[in-house]
Amino acid sequence: MSRPSVYLETFGCQMNELDSELVAGQLHALGYRFVDEPEGAQVILYNTCSVREHAEQKVWSRLGELAIRKQDDPALVVGVLGCLAERDGVALVKRMPVVDVLCGPGELDKLPSLLDNAYRTRQSLLSDRATATDADRRSASQVALQGNSSRRSATLAAAQDSLEMLDLSRATSPLDTMDEDHPSAGAVRKRSAYVRITRGCNKFCTYCVVPFTRGAEVHRPPEHIIDECKKLADAGVIEITLLGQTVNHYRFEHGAAVTIGGVVQPQKGRSYAGGHRRDPFAGSSVTTFADLLSRIHEEVASIERLRFVTSYPRDFGDDVLEVIRDHPRVCRYLHVPAQSGSDRVLKLMNRGYTVAEYLEFVDRARGFLHEPEKGRPLSISGDIIVGFPTETEADFEATIGLIERVRYKNCFIFKYSPRPGTTAFDKLDDDVPDAIKRRWNNTALDVQSRISDELSRESIGRTLDVFVEGLSRMEEKKRERPAKACGGGVSLTIGGKVIHSHADEDDEDCGCSAPEAGEPSAATTQLSGRTDGDHIVFFDVPSDRRAEELIGSIVPVRIERVQRLSLFGRLSGQR
Numbered sequence: 001m002s003r004p005s006v007y008l009e010t011f012g013c014q015m016n017e018l019d020s021e022l023v024a025g026q027l028h029a030l031g032y033r034f035v036d037e038p039e040g041a042q043v044i045l046y047n048t049c050s051v052r053e054h055a056e057q058k059v060w061s062r063l064g065e066l067a068i069r070k071q072d073d074p075a076l077v078v079g080v081l082g083c084l085a086e087r088d089g090v091a092l093v094k095r096m097p098v099v100d101v102l103c104g105p106g107e108l109d110k111l112p113s114l115l116d117n118a119y120r121t122r123q124s125l126l127s128d129r130a131t132a133t134d135a136d137r138r139s140a141s142q143v144a145l146q147g148n149s150s151r152r153s154a155t156l157a158a159a160q161d162s163l164e165m166l167d168l169s170r171a172t173s174p175l176d177t178m179d180e181d182h183p184s185a186g187a188v189r190k191r192s193a194y195v196r197i198t199r200g201c202n203k204f205c206t207y208c209v210v211p212f213t214r215g216a217e218v219h220r221p222p223e224h225i226i227d228e229c230k231k232l233a234d235a236g237v238i239e240i241t242l243l244g245q246t247v248n249h250y251r252f253e254h255g256a257a258v259t260i261g262g263v264v265q266p267q268k269g270r271s272y273a274g275g276h277r278r279d280p281f282a283g284s285s286v287t288t289f290a291d292l293l294s295r296i297h298e299e300v301a302s303i304e305r306l307r308f309v310t311s312y313p314r315d316f317g318d319d320v321l322e323v324i325r326d327h328p329r330v331c332r333y334l335h336v337p338a339q340s341g342s343d344r345v346l347k348l349m350n351r352g353y354t355v356a357e358y359l360e361f362v363d364r365a366r367g368f369l370h371e372p373e374k375g376r377p378l379s380i381s382g383d384i385i386v387g388f389p390t391e392t393e394a395d396f397e398a399t400i401g402l403i404e405r406v407r408y409k410n411c412f413i414f415k416y417s418p419r420p421g422t423t424a425f426d427k428l429d430d431d432v433p434d435a436i437k438r439r440w441n442n443t444a445l446d447v448q449s450r451i452s453d454e455l456s457r458e459s460i461g462r463t464l465d466v467f468v469e470g471l472s473r474m475e476e477k478k479r480e481r482p483a484k485a486c487g488g489g490v491s492l493t494i495g496g497k498v499i500h501s502h503a504d505e506d507d508e509d510c511g512c513s514a515p516e517a518g519e520p521s522a523a524t525t526q527l528s529g530r531t532d533g534d535h536i537v538f539f540d541v542p543s544d545r546r547a548e549e550l551i552g553s554i555v556p557v558r559i560e561r562v563q564r565l566s567l568f569g570r571l572s573g574q575r
């Protein structure tokens with residue numbers, strides 16, 4: 001039987017983008033064919049996010065459209081994967097009977113069999129159309145969810161076994177199999193990759209669904225991580241971003257490792273008091289985050305840029321900062337959300353640090369890593385939530401004070417969104433009116449915009465190394481390539497499979513996304529890329545050289561002008 005065609009769209013964070021890539025690789029290997037438009041696809045999969053209500057609404061509206069389509073196309077198989085599937089569970093299928101497959105982020109290794117069953121079931125229901133009822137169709141849904149209780153049980157290692165296999169079986173393909181239709185996205189994707197080091201989260205910030213959707217914190221064995229990095233490097237990757245919800249909390253105890261079927265298992269997060277300047281047990285029996293960074297740097301030398309997100313402020317020991325300082329290919333970029341500048345609100349959020357402790361970290365990090373005179377400044381970015389329950393004008397002013405004091409390169413500002421199942425939802429009234437949340441959001445964005453602009457200006461006249469990601473959007477428009485129908489998402493091509501992805505953050509929530517200014521001229525090609533410090537750079541290349549050949553490489557660019565977070569320049573002949 002030939003496999004059906006699949007359209008996969010991704011919402012949410014980088015963790016979800018990586019999950020989509022792994023799922024696509026797995027299905028592709030089984031013979032599923034991926035298409036880049038939903039029309040005509042026989043299977044539609046949404047890999048969803050639940051972090052704010054707005055993220056969920058996008059999926060609800062897509063599902064509403066599919067319910068209409070399915071009336072004319074009853075063979076269509078619809079799958080909801082990821083955090084919304086886990087959070088809402090079977091209630092989602094009751095609300096949206098159009099859904100045939102429900103698969104949480106901790107169960108993605110089971111997706112091929114769920115899909116296969118769902119496809120066969122739909123075919124047989126169709127042949128039995130006269131007698132099948134809505135209830136039959138609902139009960140035919142294929143569901144794999146972890147549920148909170150089982151996930152936090154002692155059998156954690158075994159439960160993670162097959163999920164770990166999904167990461168280990170990652171498909172990498174050499175650069176020369178690049179998809180002709182999507183040259184830029186394909187090349188970048190293969191030159192830049194995510195590698196998971198930790199699953200889940202144990203922090204339980206009171207507003208956050210992630211510990212419920214992604215489960216308990218589990219650290220992957222360092223050997224698995226390093227092997228994956230080597231495999232990617234062999235396939236042409238030069239930039240790796242390590243992923244974890246509190247990525248710098250990584251810690252693997254070798255003596256405590258469990259082996260199942262000859263495979264060392266990911267390890268349940270052992271709690272240790274954060275804020276240690278140095279891990280007292282670092283050494284042969286423990287691989288700390290600092291050890292992991294330095295091992296990847298030493299053992300996978302062809303990786304030119306090593307990044308990691310998202311960091312937790314209390315878990316930055318001096319050992320990590322020293323490793324970043326002493327290893328030139330580790331980027332001087334830290335994404336370390338503060339969430340609020342008010343101690344009272346931080347406490348209600350259960351963030352586990354005070355403003356003074358956060359600022360102490362920022363100063364210490366700058367002390368170790370901010371070396372603009374050597375051409376290596378430190379960029380810090382953050383996240384802020386405004387309108388948390390009980391937040392007052394004075395709390396908000398304190399947050400503005402923190403933004404001013406830290407001087408983030410960019411900062412995502414989110415309006416508090418109450419999430420069912422979280423402590424804040426259960427215990428605290430969402431009592432800040434939306435109009436005030438909006439006002440605070442705009443004020444914080446204005447302040448951050450000014451700071452982003454001021455920091456960007458410091459780059460004018462400098463020559464910076466830029467990892468070239470692709471043609472700029474303006475250049476694509478110039479070449480009359482129509483924007484994607486999904487509106488605002490980007491398309492990534494992975495081994496010939498197209499994955500649509502939407503950034504977690506909406507543009508209006510970020511004080512950094514400057515519109516691209518300046519129509520590229522016909523005599524030049526405009527490319528876009530990123531600096532080591534994560535600044536977005538647009539630069540012109542004379543049209544007499546093949547600009548596309550630069551995509552996926554790191555080139556020197558002389559910065560001539562800036563607009564908020566975006567830097568504009570031209571390819572430089574010399575450093």
Ligand code: SAH
Nearest residue numbers: 207208245310337383384414415416417419
């Ligand atoms: N693990 C990361 C963040 C993951 S969620 C960390 O702790 O830093 C990404 C961001 O979404 C968070 O930093 C927070 O700013 C925001 N966020 C999470 N839950 C939210 C909610 N209920 N309402 C508004 N913003 C939220």
Ligand code: SF4
Nearest residue numbers: 201203204205208210
């Ligand atoms: Fe959510 Fe807090 Fe964990 Fe980040 S650290 S994922 S905000 S619970």
Ligand code: F3S
Nearest residue numbers: 012013049050051083
């Ligand atoms: Fe990521 Fe959204 Fe889940 S931010 S972890 S996809 S809730």
